[in-house]
Amino acid sequence: MRTKTILLAATFATALAAAPAQAQAQTVRAESVRGHVSYLAGETLRGRGSATPDEAMAAAYVASVFRGIGLQTAPGMQGYTQPIDIVSTRLNGTPTLAANGSPVAAPLLFASSGESIRGKLAVFAGTDPKQVPAADVVIATDKSVNPLAFAGGVDPAKTKLVIIRKTAAVTDYYARIGGAPRLPRAFKDAPARPRITVVALDDAAFDALAAQDGAEVALDVPVVVQPMVTTNAIGFLPGTDPKAGVLLISAHLDHLGVRPDGQVMYGANDDASGTAAVLELAAALSAAKRMRRGILFVAYGSEEAGGFGARWFVDHPPVPLTDIVANLELEMIGAQDPKLPAGTMMMTGYERSTFGETLKAHGALVTADPYPEQNFFRRSDNYALALKGVVAHTVSGWATIPSYHTPDDTVANLDIPFMARAIQSLVAPLRSLANSDSRPEWKEGGKPSE
Missing domain, CATH: 3.40.630.10 (Zn peptidases)
Structure with missing residues (x-):
């Protein structure tokens, strides 16, 4: 057909x-x-x-x-x-986020490297993403910054996961990119390049996590890779x-x-x-x-x-x-x-x-x-x-x-x-x-x- x-x-x-x-x-x-x-x-x-x-x-x-x-x-x-x-990566299940073994409610996976992530949480209160310290997981708490612009400016060689607040602008942009997370795609046989994973949280979950500096964070992202x-x-x-x-x-x-x-x-x-x-x-x-x-x-x-x-x-x-x-x-x-x-x-x-x-x-x-x-x-x-x-x-x-x-x-x-x-x-x-x-x-x- x-x-x-x-x-x-x-x-x-x-x-x-x-x-x-x-x-x-x-x-x-x-x-x-x-x-x-x-x-x-x-x-x-x-x-x-x-x-x-x-x-x-x-x-x-x-x-x-x-x-x-x-x-x-x-x-x-x-x-x-x-x-x-x-080659394209797609979700093969629902992503989950946990801090010190306790589930974090309703994480919105905005963008992903395609890998699950483990690491200690670092709370960053600044506004310049270039000043983010080397840490596997960073939560950005300053409300004056554009969350997505901030996350996009973080060096993926220093940080694996950036957690941002799920503002109305974040939700709107998520809908505009198709209502699905941005996942890795690459030319066949091309070398992998570092990518930032971005997760957005509702206010209550965000504030609760931001109070846990140093927590052990685990993000599980079930994916499959397929040729296209x-x-x-x-x-x-x-x-x-x-x-x-x-x-x-x-x-x-x-x-x-x-x-x-x-x-x-x-x-x-x-x-x-x-x-x-x-x-x-x-x-x-x-x-x-x-x-x-x-x-x-x-x-x-x-x-x-x-x-x-x-x-x-x-x-x-x-x-x-x-x-x-x-x-x-x-x-x-x-x-x-x-x-x-x-x-x-x-x-x-x-x-x-x-x-x-x-x-x-x-x-x-x-x-x-x-x-x-x-x-x-x-x-x-x-x-x-x-x-x-x-x-x-x-x-x-x-x-x-x-x-x-x-x-x-x-x-x-x-x-x-x-x-x-x-x-x-x-x-x-x-x-x-x-x-x-x-x-x-x-x-x-x-x-x-x-």
């Missing part, structure tokens, strides 16, 4: 892509955008969970569109999909000058899938909208005269689970990374941010390079990111490329949309006309850059490093 569904999806995608090329040339149609997001964020794909068969079906759909509009396979590839072997496959979809539009370099236009095709409670997280804005934009740009840019530079169109798998698709692409690029002139990532372009000028998208890290200015000068509806404190530049697949020196940025319509990582991120809540206009505004600027001799550059201090 699953194979039959994939074939039907591929047939539908090919038929959609096979609409008369001249009608599609340079024109992004709202009806086509709606068709893409309706399938990608519809019932059939059940939220496109990272490294699931549903994600593979989404990749097959994207690959079929690439094939249907006449894109070639990327250099060195035999097909339009790039399967990636990973995540999938990238890649299409290539060759240029007329192989020495001119290539552009990379990308998005991620996965989302959070089905929550443990059975709720589907559809991910229409995040990131069926960006994937649809990649498909529309591929159709528009391939429908007219060939350009000087080639263009790679990529839909990554497993962004939500740790950016595996983009990280694999960076380590196994079909063209040398030095040949990539610039990378434009499209994510969450399904609605207009009220902070932005009407009709525009924000570009993360706009001030870091000349890329945004170049696109804007040729008509792209992009502007600077109004949320620099959110560090969005580092939070999308563009960052894997940027760390390797590629000028890479993400454009978004509304990055702080209320439906972010909720079941309400559905097609019904997308602004399709806005999407079509925003995507259309990128066609001419990207074509101009693909025919240009110049390339975007990092500004002084703009290129990131680890």
Whole structure:
């Protein structure tokens, strides 16, 4: 049944892509955008969970569109999909927490190294996670800190388990990551890296434990490790000058899938909208005269689970990374941010390079990111490329949309006309850059490093 569904999806995608090329040339149609997001964020794909068969079906759909509009396979590839072997840890029971042998009530396992932990409890009343002393188990008691930000700043080489207070913000974010703990995933045969385990407790349990400095703490996390496959979809539009370099236009095709409670997280804005934009740009840019530079169109798998698709692409690029002139990532372009000028998208890290200015000068509806404190530049697949020196940025319509990582991120809540206009505004600027001799550059201090 699953194979039959994939074939039907591929047939539908090919038929959609096979609409008369001249009608599609340079024109992004709202009806086509709606068709893409309706399938990608519809019932059939059940939220496109990272490294699931549903994600593979989404990749097959994207690959079929690439094939249907006449894109070639990327250099060195035999097909339009790039399967990636990973290993994933999942719970195989209920985690338990105890102090001096007595159970601690209702521990919420937020993130885990995948291992059970034993150690003495150290109470830390400070606010700087870098000042946490070397201890197997730490409980952070200062109420002024953001519990999750604090835990994320603790050195996993010094501490195994951080216990935080279960605030409303912690509970809300737990729901937004899918209502399940973050557990280790890694590329197959990759060496393990240190990870912090984070447990949140209700006020009563937290306060009782915080009064037991030096207690022997035991966290049991029953898990199983299983192989999984995540999938990238890649299409290539060759240029007329192989020495001119290539552009990379990308998005991620996965989302959070089905929550443990059975709720589907559809991910229409995040990131069926960006994937649809990649498909529309591929159709528009391939429908007219060939350009000087080639263009790679990529839909990554497993962004939500740790950016595996983009990280694999960076380590196994079909063209040398030095040949990539610039990378434009499209994510969450399904609605207009009220902070932005009407009709525009924000570009993360706009001030870091000349890329945004170049696109804007040729008509792209992009502007600077109004949320620099959110560090969005580092939070999308563009960052894997940027760390390797590629000028890479993400454009978004509304990055702080209320439906972010909720079941309400559905097609019904997308602004399709806005999407079509925003995507259309990128066609001419990207074509101009693909025919240009110049390339975007990092500004002084703009290129990131680890």
